[in-house]
Amino acid sequence: xxxxxxxxxxxxxxxxxxxxxxxxxxxxxxxxxxxxxxxxxxxxxxxxxxxxxxxxxxxxxxxxxxxxxxxxxxxxxxxxxxxxxxxxxxxxxxxxxxxxxxxxxxxxxxxxxxxxxxxxxxxxxxxxxxxxxxxxxxxxxxxxxxxxxxxxxxxxxxxxxxxxxxxxxxxxxxxxxxxxxxxxxxxxxxxxxxxxxxxxxxxxxxxxxxxxxxxxxxxxxxxxxxxxxxxxxxxxxxxxxxxxxxxxxxxxxxxxxxxxxxxxxxxxxxxxxxxxxxxxxxxxxxxxxxxxx
Amino acid sequence: xxxxxxxxxxxxxxxxxxxxxxxxxxxxxxxxxxxxxxxxxxxxxxxxxxxxxxxxxxxxxxxxxxxxxxxxxxxxxxxxxxxxxxxxxxxxxxxxxxxxxxxxxxxxxxxxxxxxxxxxxxxxxxxxxxxxxxxxxxxxxxxxxxxxxxxxxxxxxxxxxxxxxxxxxxxxxxxxxxxxxxxxxxxxxxxxxxxxxxxxxxxxxxxxxxxxxxxxxxxxxxxxxxxxxxxxxxxxxxxxxxxxx
Numbered sequence: 001x002x003x004x005x006x007x008x009x010x011x012x013x014x015x016x017x018x019x020x021x022x023x024x025x026x027x028x029x030x031x032x033x034x035x036x037x038x039x040x041x042x043x044x045x046x047x048x049x050x051x052x053x054x055x056x057x058x059x060x061x062x063x064x065x066x067x068x069x070x071x072x073x074x075x076x077x078x079x080x081x082x083x084x085x086x087x088x089x090x091x092x093x094x095x096x097x098x099x100x101x102x103x104x105x106x107x108x109x110x111x112x113x114x115x116x117x118x119x120x121x122x123x124x125x126x127x128x129x130x131x132x133x134x135x136x137x138x139x140x141x142x143x144x145x146x147x148x149x150x151x152x153x154x155x156x157x158x159x160x161x162x163x164x165x166x167x168x169x170x171x172x173x174x175x176x177x178x179x180x181x182x183x184x185x186x187x188x189x190x191x192x193x194x195x196x197x198x199x200x201x202x203x204x205x206x207x208x209x210x211x212x213x214x215x216x217x218x219x220x221x222x223x224x225x226x227x228x229x230x231x232x233x234x235x236x237x238x239x240x241x242x243x244x245x246x247x248x249x250x251x252x253x254x255x256x257x258x259x260x261x262x263x264x265x266x267x268x269x270x271x272x273x274x275x276x277x278x279x280x281x282x283x284x285x286x287x288x289x290x291x292x293x
Numbered sequence: 294x295x296x297x298x299x300x301x302x303x304x305x306x307x308x309x310x311x312x313x314x315x316x317x318x319x320x321x322x323x324x325x326x327x328x329x330x331x332x333x334x335x336x337x338x339x340x341x342x343x344x345x346x347x348x349x350x351x352x353x354x355x356x357x358x359x360x361x362x363x364x365x366x367x368x369x370x371x372x373x374x375x376x377x378x379x380x381x382x383x384x385x386x387x388x389x390x391x392x393x394x395x396x397x398x399x400x401x402x403x404x405x406x407x408x409x410x411x412x413x414x415x416x417x418x419x420x421x422x423x424x425x426x427x428x429x430x431x432x433x434x435x436x437x438x439x440x441x442x443x444x445x446x447x448x449x450x451x452x453x454x455x456x457x458x459x460x461x462x463x464x465x466x467x468x469x470x471x472x473x474x475x476x477x478x479x480x481x482x483x484x485x486x487x488x489x490x491x492x493x494x495x496x497x498x499x500x501x502x503x504x505x506x507x508x509x510x511x512x513x514x515x516x517x518x519x520x521x522x523x524x525x526x527x528x529x530x531x532x533x534x535x536x537x538x
Binding site: 125 | 319321326327329330333334335336337338339341342360362363364365371372374375376377394447449450452453456472473475476499500501
C-alpha cells in the first residue's frame with residue numbers, strides 16, 4: 001500500500017507493522033467487519049418483521065393461520081441453530097434451483113438426484129455458473145440474512161407474543177368500551193404499549209445475534225473470525241512476505257474488544273430506548289418516571 | 294422495514310437473473326486456501342500455490358474460464374455434489390472411500406509420503422496423541438494405528454496443537470510439513486518412518502460431470518508429457534520431491 005513496502009523483510013518496527021497491517025489480506029479482514037455490521041443491520045429488522053408476523057399469526061382467531069404461527073415458533077426454536085443453518089440453507093437453495101429447473105428446462109430427461117449429486121440444467125443454477133464471484137457472494141450473504149431472520153424471528157415471535165398478552169387487560173377493555181373494533185384495539189392500544197414488555201426479551205436476542213455472526217462461515221461467507229484465524233496462524237517465510245509465529249491470540253483479542261465494545265454500545269442505546277418507551281406507561285418504571293419528573 | 298426487506302429480496306434475485314443471457318461456461322474451482330504449498334491465500338488474499346499454478350494452466354489448455362473459490366475442508370465434498378462449485382483442487386488424495394461419492398481425474402501429484410513431526414524425535418507416535426486434519430487420509434491412518442487421534446479443522450490448528458503441547462506429534466503430508474519444520478528453526482523435527490498413503494492427488498469432480506473429467510484428464514496428460522507438471526512440483530516442493538518419470 002505504501003511506497004516503502006516494496007521489500008518487507010528489510011523493514012523494521014512501525015514501518016514493517018504499517019505495511020503488514022495494510023496487505024490485501026488485512027483489507028479483506030477489515031471489510032469483513034463491514035460485512036458483519038451489514039448483516040446485523042439487515043437481519044435485525046427482518047427478524048423483527050418475522051417475529052411480528054409470527055406473533056400475530058399465533059394469536060389470530062383463524063385456526064390454520066394460528067397453527068402455522070405456533071408451529072413456526074415451536075419448530076424453529078426447537079431445532080439447534082447449526083443444524084438449521086446447514087439443513088435449511090441447502091434445502092432452500094436446492095428448492096429454488098428445482099423450481100427454476102422445472103420452468104426453464106422442461107425437456108430435461110435425466111433425473112435431478114443422481115446418487116449424492118444434485119443436478120439441474122445450467123440455466124437453472126442459482127447463481128448461474130458463469131456469473132462473477134461477487135454474485136455468488138451476494139447470494140450467499142442473502143441466504144445468510146434470510147436464515148438468520150427466520151431463526152431469530154421465531155424467538156422474537158415468542159417474545160412479542162408474550163408482550164402482546166402482557167398489555168394490561170384494563171387498557172383493552174377501555175378500548176372496547178369506546179367501541180373500537182378488534183383491529184383498531186390491536187393497532188392503537190396493544191402494539192404501542194407492548195414494546196415496553198418486549199424490549200428486555202428483544203435486547204437479549206440482539207445480544208445473542210451479535211455473537212452468532214461467526215456462524216456466517218458455515219454459509220461460506222468469510223467473516224471476521226475466519227480471517228482472524230487465517231491471518232493469525234503461523235506463517236512461514238516461503239509463502240508470505242511477512243512471516244510470523246502463532247499470532248492468533250492477538251487477532252482474537254481484537255475480536256474480543258470489537259464484540260465487547262459493540263455489545264456495550266448496544267446496551268447503552270437499549271437503556272435509552274427503554275427509558276423512552278417507559279414514559280407514560282402503566283408499569284412500575286413508568287410510575288417511578290412520572291414521580292421524579 | 295419494508296424497504297429493507299424488499300431490497301434484501303431484490304438483491305438476491307436480481308443478482309441471479311442479471312447474467313442469464315450469456316452462456317460461456319465458467320468452471321468454479323473449489324480449494325481450501327490453508328494448506329501451503331498446495332494451496333494458500335497470499336498476502337493479497339488471493340489463492341496461490343502449486344495448485345493455483347497447475348489449475349490455471351489446466352484451464353488454459355482445456356480452454357475453460359476458471360474462477361477460484363475457497364471452502365472449508367470439512368464441507369468441501371458436500372458443496373461439490375450440491376453444485377456450489379465444479380471441481381475440488383485442494384490437495385485431495387485419491388482414495389477408494391472418496392471415490393464412492395465423487396470422481397477423480399488422474400493424479401497431478403504422484404503418491405507421496407506422509408510424515409510425523411513433533412517437538413522431539415522420541416515422541417510417542419504409536420501410543421501417544423497425534424494431531425491430524427479432519428477427514429484426511431492421515432486422520433484415517435492415525436485412527437487405525439492405535440494412537441489417540443486428535444482432529445482439527447485446519448492444518449494450522451494441527452501444528453498449533455503440537456507447539457502448545459496438546460498433541461505429541463502431527464501427522465500430515467510430508468510436503469506440507471517440510472516448510473513448517475524448516476521455519477520452526479529447530480523447534481520441530483520429523484520423527485518415525487514416512488508412510489505411503491493414497492493414490493496421489495487428483496481433481497475431485499461430480500460423478501455426473503464426465504465431460505469436464507475428460508477435459509481435465511487430457512490437459513493433465515499433456516502437462517505431464519511436456520514436463521510442466523514436474524517443473525511446478527520442483528518449484529513448489531523442492532528438488533527432493535517425487536516427480537513423474
